[in-house]
Amino acid sequence: MLLDDHRDDQQDEAEALLARIMMIRDDLKAGRLTWAQVEAYRRLGRTVERITRQMDAAPDLETADALWREGVKIIRTYLAEHFAAPTCH
Numbered sequence: 109m110l111l112d113d114h115r116d117d118q119q120d121e122a123e124a125l126l127a128r129i130m131m132i133r134d135d136l137k138a139g140r141l142t143w144a145q146v147e148a149y150r151r152l153g154r155t156v157e158r159i160t161r162q163m164d165a166a167p168d169l170e171t172a173d174a175l176w177r178e179g180v181k182i183i184r185t186y187l188a189e190h191f192a193a194p195t196c197h
Contacts, residue, residue: 118176125183129156130192148190155182 129152135141136149159179166172 125137125180125187128191129185132187145190148186152183152186152190155186159183 115194132145132149136146141149156179159175159182161181162173163172166175
């Protein structure tokens with residue numbers, strides 16, 4: 109049961125991060141980002157790809173989970189630094 113709760117928490121967290129990134133992508137497509145934010149969005153994409161590759165290559169679930177937790181911290185920090193103001197639609 110505890111493992112299921114942990115997975116649910118991870119899923120909720122992943123969905124929240126994805127929703128935030130999709131809002132930023134919408135702003136990118138609509139031309140509402142500054143040039144610096146466009147570049148930051150591209151770097152974010154490369155960071156997410158790198159984290160995903162590392163998780164996929166992890167030798168076990170425990171390592172993948174640790175990479176996930178670290179990745180979430182990196183992505184949240186990055187979003188706060190480069191996209192501090194929530195987008196408004």
